[in-house]
Amino acid sequence: MGVFRVLLLVGLSLLVVISEAAIPTKTLRQINKANRDGPYLGLVIPNQFELNPLLQHPSYKPSNLTIDVSGKRFRFGTVAGEKAILVMTGLAMVNSGITTQLLVTLFNLKGVIHHGIAGNADPSLHIGDVAIPQYWSHSGLWNWQRYGDGPENPLALEASGDYTRDIGYIKFANYSTTSTDNFLNNVWYQPEEVFPIDGTPEERQHIFWVPVDPHYFNLAKKLEEVTLEKCLNATLCLTYPPKIIRVARGTSASIYVDNAAYRSFIYDKFEVSPVEMESAAVALVCHQQRVPFITFRAISDLAGGGTEESNEADAFTPLASTNAVEVVVQFIKILSQSLVRANVN
Template sequence: MGGSEVAWPCIVVYAMMMISLMLNTQQIHGALPANTQKLIDEANERGPYLGLVIPNSFEMNPLLQSPNFTSTDLIIDFSGRRFRFGTIANKKVILVMTGLSLINAGITTQLLLTLFSIEGVVHYGIAGNANPSLNIADVAIPHYWAHTALWNWQRYGKGPKDELPLEANGDYTREFGYLNVANYTVNVTDGSSYDNLLNNIWFQPEEVFPIDGTPEERQHAFWVAVDPHYYEISQKVEDVKLEGCLNSTTCLSNIPKVARVQRGASASIYLDNAAYRGFLYNKFNISPVDMETASVALICLQQRVPFIAIRALSDLAGGGSADSNEADTFSPLAAKNSIRKKMGISAVACIVLSAILMLNAQQSNGALSAETQMLIEEANMSGPYLGLVIPNSFEMDPLLQSPNFTSSNLFIDFSGRRFRFGTIANKQVILVMTGLSMINAAITTQLLLSVFNIEGVVHYGIAGHANPSFNLADVVIPQYWSHSALWSWQRYGKGPQDELPLEANGDYTREFGYLNVANYTVNATDGSSYDNLLNNIWFQPEEVFPIDGTPEERQHAFWVAVDPLYYEISQKLEELELERCLNATTCLPHTPKVARVQRGTSASIFLSNAAYRSFLYDKFNITPLDMESASVALICLQQRVPFIAIRSLSSSLTGGGSGDPNEASKFITLASKNSVTAVVEFIKQLSLHQLLINH
């Protein structure tokens, strides 16, 4: 009898025992279609619902096929996502698949909570394991979750005693500690002298904007607690008996168990590296490591919606064990993958269904209020708008204060964001501030495009830079953007010739190359033998779900092109004269310029490290480096909305063009002003182009 067959009786028994939108054509650039809005309104009248947020189809399908799930046959498709309605033991639920990565999990959860009446969220799936006391197919329920890949990457030569760039402003902190790359060097003869140019990576909290806070006033969160009521309930499922056999011939040596644990961590990293896994466990006491949960947690925190995550462990991430805790024990590879999925998912589905029955109805914090919905509908009647997506207030304020911007005095606050209305060069615009990081940029852009009538998006701000042919306060306009921090972190001992885990499934690829950490070792006396346990980091494309694609059918994107027409129009900006003086006494020795360039990249990393900056330039021909643009690009790609990003360089050269590590903070004002100058001119040229076409 197969593992899934023996697990479903477990589900039934314990379930009984333990209780009782969107764009269809390029001409509609935002705002929910009337028929979709009607379906949502009708669904919300029957709410509230428990939201089940699930990363992948192989994790969702066992629940869809469970006798405990009854479908209502209502499905609402919008924004590239499919929302499925049904009941589990008389509790109304909405199931939605996110796709892999923090960005996908963030935008899907944000849509769920913004548009539907949601009383709480249960997130589940499989995960890697960092805790050697847990085993394959155990189910872990952490009390706290963190996003552990928002970093401040420190300049070489600086150490733990040195203040980070922008730390004094409250942007970054040394509170949560760091990873020293050199500590993982091996095979060196002189242990006292070796080092690594990649230096230190400092862990940072996310900026959050709760719905009950002041709009555009950031707070910070590193550890996000699950709902205390949900966590208390989860104690009751620790007694659930789980199956230890996939079939009559393939069994685990241990009987899987349910365990509440202290902490879990998420990053857009498929972690198969034992050294980094060991670091996370020793530093933060992490058990499950995955690629989505912290994003779901951060959205629920800001929307004030109860949340819990339940993850089944697939193996000890990166190996490091010779017993049954190691997925490699199960061979051949097909059997191993089958066990990792079927054993883990059957186990976690059993726990999820048991836990759902214990959840009492909560007050719903989801769905737009009637008043907000009316304001949005009235605003959309006056559209379409050009959306201006801006990371921070110091980049937005110069535009708000510009004589070229006329405010309509209308602003709409929802989901922790403020949407400001006005005109520039007779073009109607909506301004919205995202906050720092890829997650914040993604969810804000998704809200803008899902709710408002948007004809196109202009994203702007300041950036670090990797291209030595450019200077401080230059404005650059890349043709392509990539998210360069979705990684497959390779197991030590494996190399470029070795297939990555899940590569054969199409989940990961070696197409876009890798960073070899050992290559940045310095002062090692034996240059022929040294290595680094952190090994190789392989760059991966994002999973994307375009609105004109098949719902839940993934595509992939690494390089995202800006809109061809917008890029053509931007050529006219290269004639602009930009400011070179910060004030009457502080001027740059050069006159800043506007230039169109080939590529830019984004990651949730404040990069002050010259070695990694040089790698990105040499490998990918990158000019601007920032923390948001690729997120905006990926959302616009999926929503089929024209997009361009304009970034002003805030330092001489990231991580070493100047001897002053705080150069960026000194010239933020000048760089921001120049980016606004370029954006205003772009909008003028766009308006002129459209006027000529219309006449």
């Protein structure tokens, strides 16, 4: 027993050293204490210019608690009276995925709300509108087919189940102005491998269209009555009142899309509305961890133009960011009311 106790003590000491190397003991105590006051809504925000309007919104009441972990700052407070944790991810898929995983792993959450701005591929939407997709895809995961092969040819590693031709492809030669051929050939879109928390570790599943929480999505219909800002200032206004609308699909990739040809392609191929760089990563993490989530994206540009408002992302980003935050606040109010009714019943 003496040897066993020594080995046990050594093992426990190693665990302490490892945990302190990853997360300092003081921070772990802060996390444990904070979790006793939960659960919280996790608010995941891509960038500073999208975070600031929320920090400045009168419905946000900060607490004295801020926890910094692995380069991420988790701000505690309330939004519309609901306990919330705010965290900024940084640009694109890797940052948003890492941040969302930290959030749902470390903290006691009841749901995740993601918001920000987006480009637009949907001709029925306009700058200033806020889109609420029911499904999100990661459209930047590709199998790039070798030159000379076509749709009838299997992809590399397709036979082992790593890749598929089920989703479809883009043929670069279709967009050539000088030739009917192109060495870039075809790019095939691929589903993500996912490993759900209630599944078998290392036993992969696949998903391309990730659904938001159905209850959240149904509640979001009530947001269509909310009035949004039309003017950024006395001289810069939209020519129409912006609207809030639930749409079928949005898509993300670590690519800033400002190209009319690609915008038209992804709309024709996938019928997506917002096009941006973070939401699919948030969706995938929440899907794997079985955490309810929803995303609100305000249109700041037209992903390649096509109207007199082309390439005006710089001008309209502040207005879009403000409208996205207003939708988040109003949604939290609606969600809070639904929780009260559920508790009464």
